Amino acid sequence: MISLDEFNGIYDQHVDAVFRVTLRAVSRREIAEEITSEVFLTLYQSAETITRDQLPAWLFTVAKRRAADYWRRWYLEQRWTDDTVESEIAAPSQSHPEIPFDDLLARCPPLKPVHRVCLILRFVQGMTREEIAGQTGLTELQVKGHLQYGLKLLRETLASPRPNLSAQELSADA
Amino acid sequence: MPDLYSNESDTLPAGVYSSQACPPLALLRAWKEDVLTADLARDVASHAENCTLCSMLVSDLEHLPQPGITAAERARIRQKLPLIAPTARAGGWRWYTVAGAAAALVIAGVLLTINQTEHPRQAHIDVPTVSEPAQTQTASPLPPSPSAEPKVAKLEPPVDLSPALVLRGEANASEPTAQQLAPAFDAYSRNDYPLAAQRFSQLAKQFPRSGTPFLYLGVTQLLTNNNADALFNLTRAEQFVSPAQKEAASWYRAIAAQRTDAPNASELLHTICGRNGSRYAQQACQLEQMPYSN
Numbered sequence: 001m002i003s004l005d006e007f008n009g010i011y012d013q014h015v016d017a018v019f020r021v022t023l024r025a026v027s028r029r030e031i032a033e034e035i036t037s038e039v040f041l042t043l044y045q046s047a048e049t050i051t052r053d054q055l056p057a058w059l060f061t062v063a064k065r066r067a068a069d070y071w072r073r074w075y076l077e078q079r080w081t082d083d084t085v086e087s088e089i090a091a092p093s094q095s096h097p098e099i100p101f102d103d104l105l106a107r108c109p110p111l112k113p114v115h116r117v118c119l120i121l122r123f124v125q126g127m128t129r130e131e132i133a134g135q136t137g138l139t140e141l142q143v144k145g146h147l148q149y150g151l152k153l154l155r156e157t158l159a160s161p162r163p164n165l166s167a168q169e170l171s172a173d174a
Numbered sequence: 175m176p177d178l179y180s181n182e183s184d185t186l187p188a189g190v191y192s193s194q195a196c197p198p199l200a201l202l203r204a205w206k207e208d209v210l211t212a213d214l215a216r217d218v219a220s221h222a223e224n225c226t227l228c229s230m231l232v233s234d235l236e237h238l239p240q241p242g243i244t245a246a247e248r249a250r251i252r253q254k255l256p257l258i259a260p261t262a263r264a265g266g267w268r269w270y271t272v273a274g275a276a277a278a279l280v281i282a283g284v285l286l287t288i289n290q291t292e293h294p295r296q297a298h299i300d301v302p303t304v305s306e307p308a309q310t311q312t313a314s315p316l317p318p319s320p321s322a323e324p325k326v327a328k329l330e331p332p333v334d335l336s337p338a339l340v341l342r343g344e345a346n347a348s349e350p351t352a353q354q355l356a357p358a359f360d361a362y363s364r365n366d367y368p369l370a371a372q373r374f375s376q377l378a379k380q381f382p383r384s385g386t387p388f389l390y391l392g393v394t395q396l397l398t399n400n401n402a403d404a405l406f407n408l409t410r411a412e413q414f415v416s417p418a419q420k421e422a423a424s425w426y427r428a429i430a431a432q433r434t435d436a437p438n439a440s441e442l443l444h445t446i447c448g449r450n451g452s453r454y455a456q457q458a459c460q461l462e463q464m465p466y467s468n
Contacts, residue, residue, distance in 0.1 A: 105230060
């Protein structure tokens with residue numbers, strides 16, 4: 001049983017991790033903040049029935065349940081206000097006469113995960129640099145740098161000859 | 175000079191096609207964390223499991239350091255938890271109350287025995303009394319009591335004590351200006367409670383019908399375990415505070431009442447406990463269940 005006297009120590013020890021877990025699940029800081037406070041309030045209310053060795057797993061479980069509640073409410077709202085939710089998530093595009101972006105990314109080995117993340121968030125998710133920075137924890141300047149470097153590598157990949165490249169691919173961005 | 179904040183310079187090489195049909199990042203993440211409803215998870219999965227870009231994105235995000243909590247967010251979350259925790263040992267509240275009651279009985283028994291021995295016809299139990307506080311007594315800095323008194327969450331200064339108001343310094347005969355309050359709140363924010371109490375006390379004397387100095391004087395006194403004076407000043411605060419501060423004033427007054435074993439402590443806690451929507455209701459209900467000597 002956790003004494004209420006230990007609560008502040010538990011809060012200081014685990015609030016960062018609970019916030020991170022929650023942020024991964026909901027992707028919005030203000031929502032993560034609300035859910036994190038609910039988690040610790042629930043811990044406070046349940047202090048007499050929780051043992052120390054159940055932490056932090058118990059906290060993470062509560063956080064994920066609250067996140068699931070958030071998404072359930074979001075989905076209900078979407079379903080009632082917009083019937084096109086399902087149609088917005090379409091099947092992956094079929095082959096296209098131009099060069100598929102995912103194919104180009106896969107063919108560019110020097111690209112690191114951070115470059116790919118910035119490129120995908122920019123050109124697939126349609127995020128601005130500010131939004132990318134918010135989602136990744138990078139600064140806007142870092143995002144700009146990663147995008148520019150990533151695009152440079154992609155152009156170099158396109159320009160480098162490959163035996164199985166089609167004429168269309170070879171002439172792209174010449 | 176290139177515009178650092180323009181997104182227009184980011185363009186894919188000519189001829190490169192990118193799909194716009196992927197689910198938003200938030201949904202992808204939530205899907206990975208397994209917190210989506212079954213229907214929505216199915217929709218996301220039907221795309222993400224067959225999309226190279228989505229798989230790449232979700233996988234690559236794992237390589238980036240996770241954004242953490244900021245100090246401001248941590249403080250805001252804590253602010254939403256105005257918790258009071260008794261200084262109980264690992265056994266929890268019940269251990270402390272049983273032990274306290276047992277100790278009191280032993281002491282009472284010893285005193286009774288001594289008195290009966292010395293004055294057989296006048297046996298009585300000495301009970302410490304709480305003296306009535308003088309008006310706006312300034313707290314002397316008492317060391318933190320090792321007793322099992324409920325700990326108090328510090329009340330945040332009012333949000334309207336902004337720098338703009340400090341500079342403006344509008345005069346009002348019955349209320350101190352933000353400029354007049356600022357030194358007291360400065361000491362309060364720095365946890366310099368003796369100085370804060372001194373300054374709030376001066377303001378309370380200067381503005382005897384203003385609730386804010388009495389409220390924060392009372393809270394400061396609770397924080398330094400000067401409970402009797404705190405009760406007096408918080409009772410006065412509750413009469414004069416603005417509606418926005420009423421809830422807090424009632425709560426801290428109830429704590430002071432319980433600490434000093436005031437006869438109306440239970441009633442005060444019960445009132446807050448029954449208040450729907452009060453941020454202190456739950457704690458009041460729990461404190462109400464803690465037995466105290468009366």
